[in-house]
Amino acid sequence: MNERSVGVALLGCGVVGMGVVSILRHQRELLRQRSGIVFDVRYVVVRDAGKHRGDLPLPLTTDAAKAIADPSVDVVIELIGGTGVAGQLVEQALRAGKPVVTANKSLLASRGPELFALARANGTCIAFEASCGGGIPIIDALTRGLVANRIDALVGIVNGTCNFILTKMTRENAAYAAALTEAQAAGFAEVDPTLDVSGRDAAQKLALLASLAFNVRLSESDIYIEGIDKLQAADIGFAGELGYVIKLLAIAERTGERLALRVHPTLVHKRDVLAEVGGSFNAISVYGHALGHALFYGRGAGQLPTASAVVADLVGVALGTTPLAFKQLRMFPDQTQKGAILPIEQLQSRYYLRLSAKDEPGVLAQVTRILGEQKISLSAILQHELVNGQYVPVVITTHLAREGDMQNALKQLNTLPTIQPPAVCLRIIDQPKEFGTA
Amino acid sequence: MNERSVGVALLGCGVVGMGVVSILRHQRELLRQRSGIVFDVRYVVVRDAGKHRGDLPLPLTTDAAKAIADPSVDVVIELIGGTGVAGQLVEQALRAGKPVVTANKSLLASRGPELFALARANGTCIAFEASCGGGIPIIDALTRGLVANRIDALVGIVNGTCNFILTKMTRENAAYAAALTEAQAAGFAEVDPTLDVSGRDAAQKLALLASLAFNVRLSESDIYIEGIDKLQAADIGFAGELGYVIKLLAIAERTGERLALRVHPTLVHKRDVLAEVGGSFNAISVYGHALGHALFYGRGAGQLPTASAVVADLVGVALGTTPLAFKQLRMFPDQTQKGAILPIEQLQSRYYLRLSAKDEPGVLAQVTRILGEQKISLSAILQHELVNGQYVPVVITTHLAREGDMQNALKQLNTLPTIQPPAVCLRIIDQPKEFGTA
Numbered sequence: 001m002n003e004r005s006v007g008v009a010l011l012g013c014g015v016v017g018m019g020v021v022s023i024l025r026h027q028r029e030l031l032r033q034r035s036g037i038v039f040d041v042r043y044v045v046v047r048d049a050g051k052h053r054g055d056l057p058l059p060l061t062t063d064a065a066k067a068i069a070d071p072s073v074d075v076v077i078e079l080i081g082g083t084g085v086a087g088q089l090v091e092q093a094l095r096a097g098k099p100v101v102t103a104n105k106s107l108l109a110s111r112g113p114e115l116f117a118l119a120r121a122n123g124t125c126i127a128f129e130a131s132c133g134g135g136i137p138i139i140d141a142l143t144r145g146l147v148a149n150r151i152d153a154l155v156g157i158v159n160g161t162c163n164f165i166l167t168k169m170t171r172e173n174a175a176y177a178a179a180l181t182e183a184q185a186a187g188f189a190e191v192d193p194t195l196d197v198s199g200r201d202a203a204q205k206l207a208l209l210a211s212l213a214f215n216v217r218l219s220e221s222d223i224y225i226e227g228i229d230k231l232q233a234a235d236i237g238f239a240g241e242l243g244y245v246i247k248l249l250a251i252a253e254r255t256g257e258r259l260a261l262r263v264h265p266t267l268v269h270k271r272d273v274l275a276e277v278g279g280s281f282n283a284i285s286v287y288g289h290a291l292g293h294a295l296f297y298g299r300g301a302g303q304l305p306t307a308s309a310v311v312a313d314l315v316g317v318a319l320g321t322t323p324l325a326f327k328q329l330r331m332f333p334d335q336t337q338k339g340a341i342l343p344i345e346q347l348q349s350r351y352y353l354r355l356s357a358k359d360e361p362g363v364l365a366q367v368t369r370i371l372g373e374q375k376i377s378l379s380a381i382l383q384h385e386l387v388n389g390q391y392v393p394v395v396i397t398t399h400l401a402r403e404g405d406m407q408n409a410l411k412q413l414n415t416l417p418t419i420q421p422p423a424v425c426l427r428i429i430d431q432p433k434e435f436g437t438a
Numbered sequence: 439m440n441e442r443s444v445g446v447a448l449l450g451c452g453v454v455g456m457g458v459v460s461i462l463r464h465q466r467e468l469l470r471q472r473s474g475i476v477f478d479v480r481y482v483v484v485r486d487a488g489k490h491r492g493d494l495p496l497p498l499t500t501d502a503a504k505a506i507a508d509p510s511v512d513v514v515i516e517l518i519g520g521t522g523v524a525g526q527l528v529e530q531a532l533r534a535g536k537p538v539v540t541a542n543k544s545l546l547a548s549r550g551p552e553l554f555a556l557a558r559a560n561g562t563c564i565a566f567e568a569s570c571g572g573g574i575p576i577i578d579a580l581t582r583g584l585v586a587n588r589i590d591a592l593v594g595i596v597n598g599t600c601n602f603i604l605t606k607m608t609r610e611n612a613a614y615a616a617a618l619t620e621a622q623a624a625g626f627a628e629v630d631p632t633l634d635v636s637g638r639d640a641a642q643k644l645a646l647l648a649s650l651a652f653n654v655r656l657s658e659s660d661i662y663i664e665g666i667d668k669l670q671a672a673d674i675g676f677a678g679e680l681g682y683v684i685k686l687l688a689i690a691e692r693t694g695e696r697l698a699l700r701v702h703p704t705l706v707h708k709r710d711v712l713a714e715v716g717g718s719f720n721a722i723s724v725y726g727h728a729l730g731h732a733l734f735y736g737r738g739a740g741q742l743p744t745a746s747a748v749v750a751d752l753v754g755v756a757l758g759t760t761p762l763a764f765k766q767l768r769m770f771p772d773q774t775q776k777g778a779i780l781p782i783e784q785l786q787s788r789y790y791l792r793l794s795a796k797d798e799p800g801v802l803a804q805v806t807r808i809l810g811e812q813k814i815s816l817s818a819i820l821q822h823e824l825v826n827g828q829y830v831p832v833v834i835t836t837h838l839a840r841e842g843d844m845q846n847a848l849k850q851l852n853t854l855p856t857i858q859p860p861a862v863c864l865r866i867i868d869q870p871k872e873f874g875t876a
């Protein structure tokens with residue numbers, strides 16, 4: 001059978017880049033057998049060619065323009081990250097008509113429509129499976145496997161750093177700061193973890209995933225974001241008593257004609273399959289009108305899992321299937337309209353409230369009156385006996401309520417003389433009806 | 439933008455066929471928007487055109503040959519099932535150069551290599567996402583998303599009927615017969631459930647999935663099969679006490695140069711994500727050398743979930759991406775060699791044993807001596823006090839042992855005068871190291 005060689009320029013050679021080099025080298029024969037293609041890494045473009053990168057010979061260069069322009073380079077892989085140099089080089093590659101494989105969710109969340117259009121104008125494509133969910137083939141699932149479905153919701157654990165920290169806090173009763181330190185020591189959190197723990201990384205991924213699921217153009221600013229950096233161990237404990245686990249979820253839901261988009265710590269029922277997703281793993285639940293509930297689970301980050309997605313894209317680009325799908329499908333954000341977004345105040349959700357209340361008569365009556373005035377009805381109350389101190393934690397879960405009403409209630413609760421502000425308020429997501437029953 | 443029409447002939451119009459008609463009709467606009475293609479069902483080929491099929495007009499015919507030969511038919515969807523008429527019509531379609539979309543795992547498990555080769559010889563393709571895992575895009579994952587991975591193992595719940603029955607037995611302490619009756623009433627089991635409960639349906643799916651994962655040619659006869667029809671509620675109870683759930687698993691593992699392939703009731707640790715897969719849902723765990731553990735979860739059967747996969751294949755065929763991948767990839771069983779199979783006697787597994795033992799001194803000593811002689815070491819023992827009767831259940835779990843040794847031990851245990859034969863022996867699968875920890 002015919003075999004052919006495909007030339008690759010790799011821009012950036014950090015952790016994931018070395019993973020790509022490793023797969024292309026060690027699985028060269030496997031890839032040849034499966035695809036009939038031999039991949040040749042012709043350039044590895046780095047900032048500092050003198051830096052030690054292991055003992056294997058690499059075709060290192062600092063000359064990105066030369067690598068991109070070389071006619072023997074058929075595909076450009078961008079693994080620099082960020083929106084600066086990476087954006088310029090992706091542009092250069094696309095203008096040269098070269099397909100780009102990238103893991104760069106920041107770049108695509110901020111400049112996706114423009115770059116997709118540039119690819120199209122130059123008769124080429126962008127492949128970005130590695131940008132969301134690491135090695136999980138979720139982009140593929142949304143653009144191919146689930147293409148016959150009107151998607152009703154997408155609910156995901158898409159940030160491995162936060163999930164690692166939350167798993168530590170949940171399973172080992174660790175405090176946030178201690179869990180973060182451990183995540184950093186284990187290589188699951190950056191020295192500056194802000195992008196992850198603030199929820200922004202998850203929001204950038206949600207913008208990409210939801211744009212494909214709902215075929216609308218979205219950006220990070222369309223998404224309501226709360227991180228895990230304010231989360232207290234006490235609330236993980238109380239959630240557990242009530243039968244819930246707290247996860248940082250990225251949620252996109254169709255609500256009538258509008259989309260509700262949000263990233264925040266969320267109480268998930270212990271029976272929900274998302275509750276069992278531990279450590280740095282990611283999982284994305286998708287609800288399709290025909291398929292019902294589907295879940296895609298795997299490593300959301302890390303050298304080889306991310307490289308697995310990059311090389312899968314490389315194979316798809318080299319086979320021609322990815323360019324053909326990119327050319328014909330009309331699901332990409334350069335081809336779709338801006339989505340109508342539901343303001344967070346209008347969100348319907350269930351809530352978890354924790355109040356520090358004075359242990360005296362009538363407090364609960366005051367609290368329930370305020371909630372009742374906002375049309376918020378209670379689902380469960382948890383109050384232990386006062387052990388010491390003046391304040392006792394009162395934990396309340398609610399039925400469905402409007403976010404705006406809950407914010408009004410919180411303002412009033414925080415001014416009650418019997419309550420020590422601020423009240424803690426978290427959202428609960430209900431176990432989907434689809435799950436585990438039939 | 440260009441739009442085009444693609445003509446479809448649907449062979450068979452049962453539950454899934456009506457689901458395909460429904461999606462093509464109700465999501466016509468969604469599919470047009472996403473793919474630029476309008477699908478026209480030109481023929482629905484049935485055995486009895488007079489049978490009532492709802493109030494919607496259908497282009498019914500009994501003339502399959504005419505439908506297949508009509509130049510306005512671009513794609514043939516086969517949903518007749520079985521290996522008889524379905525096989526003949528798939529052949530006819532392929533000889534006419536028409537791509538075939540099918541959900542027929544029996545046909546592909548028994549005649550796959552021949553039919554794939556026929557498709558190739560006629561410059562066309564077979565798409566079969568719906569044949570395994572219902573609406574879960576697992577064929578896609580194996581042939582695209584995970585293409586850069588050497589697959590080390592594939593472990594799946596791939597039969598919704600069995601999982602529905604086992605979930606009933608586990609969560610409601612139902613007996614096998616009662617759970618089967620309920621599954622039949624709920625439409626999750628056929629009147630004759632043999633193909634499902636015997637494990638054969640799961641084995642046919644495993645043959646297909648493993649042939650793609652490991653790029654070897656496999657048939658049902660390569661797979662060791664035990665069904666759930668002999669499973670006793672008592673063992674589900676004891677497994678639960680020991681921290682396990684019993685699932686019918688389809689398992690394919692690389693063991694040195696050979697593949698171990700088996701379908702049998704299996705003890706899965708409660709922390710394993712597969713343990714939480716309830717009702718008629720399916721889930722497939724795949725272990726790749728780069729990706730690590732990934733799991734694909736969703737509805738493994740049913741009208742719309744299966745139709746979701748059929749229509750996804752239809753879109754892929756119409757876009758040209760599926761034919762292009764079929765033509766270029768070398769992973770399909772017409773292009774691969776027969777796999778080397780590990781005989782079941784050489785399997786290494788952990789085991790669960792339940793013995794009915796006389797409540798008298800020395801019995802456990804006899805049992806442990808027999809196991810010890812076969813180099814089988816114990817992991818846990820569970821024995822409750824005798825409540826009534828002469829025999830007390832003794833439950834033993836073992837460390838890794840050789841299947842052949844275990845079979846030898848069982849023969850001897852069953853001849854002990856202090857043991858009431860037959861001893862129950864089930865296999866345990868260890869929670870993969872990959873899961874949930876980091």
